[in-house]
Each structure stands twice: as structure tokens, then as C-alpha cells.
Amino acid sequence: MTEQGSPGRSRTGGVRERARAAVMADLLDIAAAHLADQGAADLSLRAIARELGMASSAVYRYVSSRDELLTLLILRAYNTVGEVAEKAHADTVAGGGDPAACWLAVARAIRHWAKAAPHEYALIYGSPVRGYQAPQETVAAAVRLWMVIVRILKDAVLGGTLRPPAHPFQVDGLMSEEVTALAEGFREPPFEDVVVRSLALFASLFGAISAELFGHFVGFGSDEERVFDLTVATAAVGVGLDLPV
Amino acid sequence: MTEQGSPGRSRTGGVRERARAAVMADLLDIAAAHLADQGAADLSLRAIARELGMASSAVYRYVSSRDELLTLLILRAYNTVGEVAEKAHADTVAGGGDPAACWLAVARAIRHWAKAAPHEYALIYGSPVRGYQAPQETVAAAVRLWMVIVRILKDAVLGGTLRPPAHPFQVDGLMSEEVTALAEGFREPPFEDVVVRSLALFASLFGAISAELFGHFVGFGSDEERVFDLTVATAAVGVGLDLPV
DNA sequence: CCGTGTCAAGAGCAATGCTCTCGGTTGCGT
DNA sequence: ACGCAACCGAGAGCATTGCTCTTGACACGG
Numbered sequence: 001m002t003e004q005g006s007p008g009r010s011r012t013g014g015v016r017e018r019a020r021a022a023v024m025a026d027l028l029d030i031a032a033a034h035l036a037d038q039g040a041a042d043l044s045l046r047a048i049a050r051e052l053g054m055a056s057s058a059v060y061r062y063v064s065s066r067d068e069l070l071t072l073l074i075l076r077a078y079n080t081v082g083e084v085a086e087k088a089h090a091d092t093v094a095g096g097g098d099p100a101a102c103w104l105a106v107a108r109a110i111r112h113w114a115k116a117a118p119h120e121y122a123l124i125y126g127s128p129v130r131g132y133q134a135p136q137e138t139v140a141a142a143v144r145l146w147m148v149i150v151r152i153l154k155d156a157v158l159g160g161t162l163r164p165p166a167h168p169f170q171v172d173g174l175m176s177e178e179v180t181a182l183a184e185g186f187r188e189p190p191f192e193d194v195v196v197r198s199l200a201l202f203a204s205l206f207g208a209i210s211a212e213l214f215g216h217f218v219g220f221g222s223d224e225e226r227v228f229d230l231t232v233a234t235a236a237v238g239v240g241l242d243l244p245v
Numbered sequence: 246m247t248e249q250g251s252p253g254r255s256r257t258g259g260v261r262e263r264a265r266a267a268v269m270a271d272l273l274d275i276a277a278a279h280l281a282d283q284g285a286a287d288l289s290l291r292a293i294a295r296e297l298g299m300a301s302s303a304v305y306r307y308v309s310s311r312d313e314l315l316t317l318l319i320l321r322a323y324n325t326v327g328e329v330a331e332k333a334h335a336d337t338v339a340g341g342g343d344p345a346a347c348w349l350a351v352a353r354a355i356r357h358w359a360k361a362a363p364h365e366y367a368l369i370y371g372s373p374v375r376g377y378q379a380p381q382e383t384v385a386a387a388v389r390l391w392m393v394i395v396r397i398l399k400d401a402v403l404g405g406t407l408r409p410p411a412h413p414f415q416v417d418g419l420m421s422e423e424v425t426a427l428a429e430g431f432r433e434p435p436f437e438d439v440v441v442r443s444l445a446l447f448a449s450l451f452g453a454i455s456a457e458l459f460g461h462f463v464g465f466g467s468d469e470e471r472v473f474d475l476t477v478a479t480a481a482v483g484v485g486l487d488l489p490v
Numbered sequence: 491c492c493g494t495g496t497c498a499a500g501a502g503c504a505a506t507g508c509t510c511t512c513g514g515t516t517g518c519g520t
Numbered sequence: 521a522c523g524c525a526a527c528c529g530a531g532a533g534c535a536t537t538g539c540t541c542t543t544g545a546c547a548c549g550g
Binding site: 261265299300301302303306 | 496497498499500501
């Protein structure tokens with residue numbers, strides 16, 4: 001962290017840095033594997049070192065602390081979920097789906113990923129770990145999913161498929177400048193409150209997956225996939241999207 | 246837990262058991278305090294023993310493992326949130342509020358509790374801890390909140406304030422028997438899909454609080470309370486409740 | 491009034507995160 | 521081409537954790 005990471009003088013891709021990068025990649029892969037089948041709480045630097053064939057102290061050359069490792073894995077997870085969302089969106093658009101179909105596809109895709117990698121999901125959308133506080137890098141990655149939501153809503157407005165709210169919300173000056181800038185196009189009626197409604201989409205997705213994954217919906221429905229679809233669809237109705245379920 | 250609760254032979258409140266109960270209460274209080282300001286991950290039996298003035302090994306007379314302590318705290322948290330919800334509901338009903346106002350009040354009350362006790366909230370609604378699996382006892386406590394939701398919806402149907410869905414969902418045989426039994430009264434159109442829609446209410450509440458508490462909405466809105474209100478209200482619109490925001 | 495059962499203490503084991511120091515190696519600048 | 525500085529890995533070590541086992545003491549109840 002001091003300055004060992006970026007040698008500065010050696011601008012050529014030296015042999016040493018290549019080796020370092022390779023070890024780093026191995027380390028991250030092993031860590032991701034451990035995370036995947038044991039969870040974040042049991043992630044042990046010593047165990048990783050063991051599997052890496054190094055002394056436990058040596059891994060500190062690559063990662064300054066356990067928390068930094070977690071941060072790296074968090075970043076990785078955020079980017080994965082961002083890619084999943086973007087891919088599902090692109091695929092649906094390519095298949096001729098309308099915005100509502102897009103949102104359903106994105107929601108399903110993220111749920112699918114979450115069920116396949118529950119510990120990674122929990123790492124980013126569950127309780128934050130120990131004294132961890134999101135570094136600025138993570139927010140950029142985390143915003144990718146929300147950007148997909150905004151894009152879907154924008155397409156719906158432009159395509160005329162977004163049902164205007166029956167009871168619009170008063171949202172003057174509620175959202176921050178950066179956010180309204182990112183969501184350009186939601187200023188005039190009847191869609192001036194869509195930006196804040198997009199958060200409901202986010203929250204419902206997040207809440208539905210967490211509830212299912214963390215066991216709060218156990219025993220409620222026989223077909224969890226359909227329960228999920230309908231849960232997400234209900235929230236979407238409130239935003240003005242009628243999902244094809 | 247075994248049979249100590251029902252003394253059997255010593256029907257008189259024995260001195261010994263009284264002392265035991267007192268120590269147990271102290272232990273739980275200290276554990277709750279540690280949980281409150283350090284989080285579940287840092288909860289240490291040794292630290293509790295220290296504060297209790299006992300040897301670390303002695304606490305195992307009262308609690309068989311760290312996980313059992315966590316379970317006890319989880320139970321306590323579930324009951325707290327259940328009480329909070331029930332009280333908010335009762336107060337609003339007493340104040341003459343309609344079902345929509347009830348749901349807003351309940352949602353706000355739970356958010357308020359969550360912000361005051363974030364670690365307890367995370368304990369039950371965040372990522373599940375280590376190898377922990379919810380014992381049967383916890384589900385009864387966890388269901389209290391959902392029962393409040395169902396009651397609100399039932400009152401809305403009976404009072405005629407629940408807007409029928411524009412596009413009803415096909416829900417034949419989707420929900421389990423116990424659940425439909427608990428939510429008696431949601432079988433015939435146009436409200437046959439309200440039970441599954443109630444899960445959307447749950448998920449949106451859960452998702453909105455988690456998102457705010459775990460930092461996923463940082464920098465979005467200037468007034469977090471109002472963002473929360475509108476997020477919950479959006480999902481409620483999808484269920485047929487128009488919250489007074 | 492004494493035996494039984496409960497309690498607490500202490501030592502100890504296997505882990506963990508992290509630090510420090512010590513050689514060995516590499517590679518860049520002079 | 522060489523030497524020094526940076527880098528890298530190993531090992532020992534500290535403080536901490538959960539949990540177990542054994543031992544001694546106390547209190548309660550017959």
C-alpha cells in the first residue's frame with residue numbers, strides 16, 4: 001500500500017511484476033473459491049496461504065489485510081452482478097423484448113446468479129462486514145445495476161409503455177444532482193417521480209432475493225421462481241411497468 | 246431449555262434457579278449491548294465473561310455455544326420487531342388511520358427501529374451467520390410482522406379501500422396451505438392474488454431498509470426518510486394501497 | 491448433616507490476524 | 521558489469537478467539 005504496489009521507475013512490464021500479477025490472480029481465485037463454499041466469515045488468509053503453498057506471512061505482500069481482500073472480492077462481485085444485468089438487458093433488447101420484459105429478465109438473471117453464488121451475493125447485499133466501509137471504487141461498480149434500471153425506464157417512457165402514475169409524488173429537490181443528471185429525462189410530468197420510483201424497483205429486487213435466499217420466505221410458496229416473479233411484478237406495477245408474468 | 250424452565254420437583258422458586266435466571270438475564274443483556282455497538286461478528290464469549298466477572302469457561306454453563314447465544318439474540322430481535330410492528334399498527338388503528346396509513350406507520354416504525362439498532366436488524370435481516378440455520382422457534386416470531394401485513398390488507402379489503410389489481414395474477418395452488426389458512430379471506434376475485442402481493446410489501450420494506458442501512462442508497466436522495474416513504478409507497482401502489490405520502 | 495449435583499476456575503488445544511525479523515533473489519541505475 | 525536497493529518468502533511470535541477437560545468448592549435437599 002505504501003508504494004510497493006506501483007514501482008514507478010520500472011515502466012517496462014518486468015518479469016517480477018508479471019510473477020506478482022500471476023500470484024495475485026491465483027490468490028484472488030483461491031479466495032473466491034473459499035468464499036464460494038464457506039462464506040465470508042470463514043475466509044482465512046492462512047488457509048489461502050496454505051493452498052497457495054506459501055507461508056501465511058507472505059500473502060501480506062499481496063494483500064495488506066483480510067479486509068482489503070474482502071474489498072477486492074466485493075469489487076469483483078459488484079462487477080459480476082453488473083455484467084449479469086447488462087447482459088440480460090442486452091439479450092432481451094436483442095430479442096425484441098419491451099422494457100417490462102427487460103426488467104423481468106434482469107431480475108430473473110440476478111436472482112439466478114444470487115442463487116448460484118449465495119455467498120458472493122451476501123457479501124455485497126447482505127450485512128456489511130466488520131468495520132468495512134465501501135471505498136469509492138465500489139460505488140461505481142454498484143451503480144451499474146441501477147443504470148440498467150434507469151435505462152429500462154427511460155426506454156419505457158420513450159416507447160410510451162410506461163403507465164403514468166395515478167397519484168404522482170411530490171419530489172422537488174429530493175434527489176441529488178448527480179442522480180438526476182444520470183437519469184436525465186425524468187423532469188417533466190407525468191414522469192417526474194420516476195427516478196425515486198426506480199429505487200423501489202431496486203429495493204423490491206434486492207428484498208425479494210434476500211428474503212428468499214436468507215430464508216424469510218421458507219414455506220410460503222410451492223414455486224419459488226413464480227413467487228419471485230410475482231413479487232417483483234407487484235412492485236413494478238407501482239412504478240408503471242406491467243411485467244409479463 | 247431442557248426442563249429447567251419447569252422446575253418439576255422444586256415447585257417453589259428455588260434460590261438456585263433464581264440465581265441462574267438472574268445470571269442468564271445479565272448475560273443476555275451484556276451480549277445485547279456488545280451486539281449493539283460492535284456487531285455480531287465481534288461478539289465474543291470471552292469478552293462477555295470478562296464483563297460478567299466470570300471465567301470464560303463458566304459461561305458455557307448458561308450457553309452451550311456462541312451460535313446458541315446468537316440464536317437467543319435473534320429470537321429477541323424478532324420479537325422486538327414484531328412488537329414494534331404490532332404497536333405501530335395498533336396505535337394507528339386507535340388514531341383512526343385507514344389501512345394505508347397503518348402500513349406507512351408500520352414501515353416507518355420498523356425503519357426507525359432498524360436505524361436505532363442496526364446490528365440487531367442486520368442479525369435477522371442481513372446475511373445469515375456462519376453455519377446457522379433458523380430453528381423452528383424463530384419462524385413463529387418472524388411471522389408476527391407478516392401477520393400484521395395480512396391484517397392490514399384484510400382490513401383494506403373489508404373496508405373497501407384496497408384497489409383491485411388491474412392485471413390479476415394467476416396464483417392457483419401457488420401458496421402453501423398453512424399460508425392461505427393464515428390469510429383466510431383472500432380466495433375469491435378480485436383479491437385472490439393479494440396473498441402473494443403481500444410478499445411484495447414485505448420485500449419492499451425489507452429491501453428499502455437494507456438498502457439504506459447497508460449503504461446502497463448513499464448519495465441518492467437528500468431526504469432519506471422521504472425516499473424511504475416513496476419507495477415503500479411505490480411498492481404499495483402495486484398491491485393496491487395508496488399511501489398518504 | 492452429609493451426599494449429590496451444580497457452579498466456577500484454570501489450563502490447555504487448535505485456530506486466527508497480523509507484525510517483525512532474517513536471508514535470498516531480482517533487477518535497475520550508475 | 522556491478523552493487524545496492526527494493527522485493528519476496530519463511531519462520532517465529534503475540535494477542536485473540538471458541539471450546540473442552542479436569543479439579544475444587546459451594547449449596548441445596550433429603
